[in-house]
Each structure stands twice: as C-alpha cells, then as structure tokens.
Amino acid sequence: IQHAETTGTGTGVLGDTKTINTYEQSGTYSLSDRTKPMNGNIETYDAGDQWATGTIVTDSDNNFTSSRQKAAVDAHFYAGVVYDYFKEEHNRNSYDNQGSDIISSVHVRDQNDLSRPWNNAAWVGTQMVYGDGDGSTFTALSASLDVVGHELTHAVTDFSADLVYELEPGALNESFSDVFGLIVEAGYEGSVDWLLGEEVYTPGISGDALRSISNPTQYGQPDHYDDFVVLPNTQQGDWGGVHTNSGIPNKAFYNIANTIGLDKSGQIYYRALTQYLTSQSQFIDARNALLQSAADIYGEDGVEYNAIADGFAAVGIG
Ligand SMILES: Cc1cccc(C(=O)O)c1OC(=O)C1CC1
Ligand SMILES: [Ca+2]
Numbered sequence: 001i002q003h004a005e006t007t008g009t010g011t012g013v014l015g016d017t018k019t020i021n022t023y024e025q026s027g028t029y030s031l032s033d034r035t036k037p038m039n040g041n042i043e044t045y046d047a048g049d050q051w052a053t054g055t056i057v058t059d060s061d062n063n064f065t066s067s068r069q070k071a072a073v074d075a076h077f078y079a080g081v082v083y084d085y086f087k088e089e090h091n092r093n094s095y096d097n098q099g100s101d102i103i104s105s106v107h108v109r110d111q112n113d114l115s116r117p118w119n120n121a122a123w124v125g126t127q128m129v130y131g132d133g134d135g136s137t138f139t140a141l142s143a144s145l146d147v148v149g150h151e152l153t154h155a156v157t158d159f160s161a162d163l164v165y166e167l168e169p170g171a172l173n174e175s176f177s178d179v180f181g182l183i184v185e186a187g188y189e190g191s192v193d194w195l196l197g198e199e200v201y202t203p204g205i206s207g208d209a210l211r212s213i214s215n216p217t218q219y220g221q222p223d224h225y226d227d228f229v230v231l232p233n234t235q236q237g238d239w240g241g242v243h244t245n246s247g248i249p250n251k252a253f254y255n256i257a258n259t260i261g262l263d264k265s266g267q268i269y270y271r272a273l274t275q276y277l278t279s280q281s282q283f284i285d286a287r288n289a290l291l292q293s294a295a296d297i298y299g300e301d302g303v304e305y306n307a308i309a310d311g312f313a314a315v316g317i318g
C-alpha cells in the first residue's frame with residue numbers, strides 16, 4: 001500500500017500556522033512524525049474527552065486546521081521541538097535515550113471527573129496528556145512550549161534520576177522540569193521570559209503566568225530555604241508542596257543562569273540530572289551534584305562552579 005512521510009500545515013490553539021511532520025497512508029494523513037532518528041515516532045492522539053490515549057489524529061487533506069485539531073497540532077509540533085533540544089544539545093535520543101515513542105494525547109479529561117475540561121497536563125509514565133483547560137484558568141495546555149518541555153522533562157527525570165515526587169526530591173523534580181521547559185522555550189523563541197505557562201494561563205488576563213523563575217514569590221512560591229512550606233505529604237498537600245517549594249531551586253537556577261547563561265546552565269543541569277541525582281536527592285544534594293557537574297565540564301573553582309555555589313547560597317542552601 002502507499003505510505004509516506006509528509007509535511008502538512010496546522011493551526012495552533014493561539015491561531016498560528018505551523019508546518020508539521022505527518023504520515024500518509026492510503027490517502028489519509030496522521031499526526032505521526034517519523035523524521036527523527038528514533039526507534040519509535042512522535043505521535044499525537046485525541047482522547048475524546050476521556051481519560052485515555054484515544055485515537056491518532058487524522059486528516060483527509062494534510063491541513064490540520066479544524067478547531068478540535070488545534071491542541072493536537074501544538075502538542076505534536078512542540079514535542080518535536082523538545083525532542084530536537086535533548087538530541088541536539090545533550091545527544092539524548094528521546095526521554096529514555098532509547099529512541100522510544102513520544103506519545104501525546106489532547107482533549108484529555110480527569111479520570112475522576114469526566115464532566116468538565118481538565119486544567120492540567122502531565123507525564124503519566126508512558127505518555128504526555130493535556131487537558132483543554134476550562135477557558136478561565138487555562139486554555140488548552142499544549143499551546144505552550146514551556147509546558148510541553150516541562151512535561152517531557154518529567155519523562156527524562158523518570159528515566160534518569162527518578163526523583164521521588166514528594167517533599168524535597170519532588171520539588172527538585174518539578175524544578176528540573178521548569179528549568180528545561182524554560183530553556184527549550186528560550187532556545188526556540190530566541191529570548192528568555194523566566195515564566196512558566198504564560199501562554200496558556202488565564203487567557204482572559206494578560207501579563208501573568210503560572211510560575212515565575214526569576215521571582216517565584218510573585219505567584220506564591222517561596223524563594224528561600226527559610227521559607228520552605230510544610231504541607232502534608234498527600235495528594236491534597238501536593239505531596240508536600242512540590243509545586244510550591246520548587247520556587248526555591250527555581251530561584252537558585254535563575255541566579256545561576258543569570259550569571260553564566262542558559263546554555264552552560266543547561267549542560268550543567270543535564271549532567272547533574274542524568275549522572276549524579278538519585279531518587280531521594282535533597283536540595284543540598286542537588287547543589288552538590290550541580291557543583292560536581294560544573295567542575296566536570298568547566299573545571300573546579302571556575303566562574304560556572306562559583307555561580308552555582310553563590311546561586312544556591314543566596315537561597316539558603318549550602
Ligand atoms: C498545569 C499542571 C497542573 C498539575 C501538575 C502539572 C505538572 O506537570 O507538574 C501541571 O503542569 C505544569 O506545571 C506545567 C508547567 C506548566
Ligand atoms: Ca515561558
């Protein structure tokens with residue numbers, strides 16, 4: 001039967017037009033990107049407003065421009081951008097460095113409440129899932145590259161340091177996802193905004209974001225170890241406040257990247273995540289892993305090494 005790698009066009013959630021890598025089989029086009037040197041493919045599915053993988057998004061003319069296809073166009077395109085970042089900057093082939101499939105599902109709803117749109121995005125251990133957002137708190141979350149980068153970095157973390165998603169290791173897990181979500185976005189857009197989720201958070205309000213890396217306290221996160229927020233290690237308590245206390249290592253990252261830049265920071269953070277951090281690493285262990293990584297790459301007592309020592313000391317760690 002006929003089949004071929006094709007390039008189509010798509011309209012994103014925010015109304016932009018993107019060129020996307022698609023796959024044609026017997027006259028039907030699907031969101032399957034087979035252009036990467038992977039064993040698998042980058043594929044994007046429509047969950048049909050359920051908690052499910054759903055069905056791969058297809059189109060008859062290779063122009064994915066319908067309203068329902070917009071979130072899929074963004075999830076698909078941005079997954080490719082994030083794949084390219086980890087391959088080109090760190091020579092990592094997909095989240096597991098084995099070239100595994102990168103699967104995304106959009107129009108996903110909360111398994112515990114299928115009655116309304118989901119204000120959430122996640123890596124569920126095997127794939128990325130994106131809610132549509134309720135239109136007030138969020139619009140469709142795959143529309144934001146830093147969100148897609150954040151979610152795929154959860155997969156990288158799971159297949160490397162595997163930081164436990166609770167307390168300090170969980171806040172580090174969150175912080176590393178924010179760090180690489182931000183770095184990927186800055187590399188693609190050409191400038192850094194130090195914000196997470198700004199393109200999808202509160203579509204009715206301009207200028208705000210889900211989190212700020214440069215000023216975590218702007219959105220209710222601590223930016224110093226003295227202000228670590230003790231929350232119950234339960235789902236209700238966000239597993240000890242992993243999305244709250246990530247502000248502390250996020251601020252340390254801002255201090256570091258503001259001194260030595262995003263590229264060097266990305267190299268040091270990637271090495272720490274994949275070579276030194278482990279599932280129970282605490283904030284102090286992250287500081288030490290980053291110091292060791294900076295020494296490995298740029299030398300002991302270099303500008304990079306000192307930026308890390310200073311960046312963490314400024315938030316009360318080390
Ligand atoms: C929106 C949202 C809700 C709950 C968990 C996450 C999560 O992935 O931890 C989440 O996504 C983000 O934080 C992305 C970066 C904006
Ligand atoms: Ca951003």
Ligand SMILES: [Zn+2]
Nearest residue numbers: 150154174177
């Ligand atoms: Zn996260």
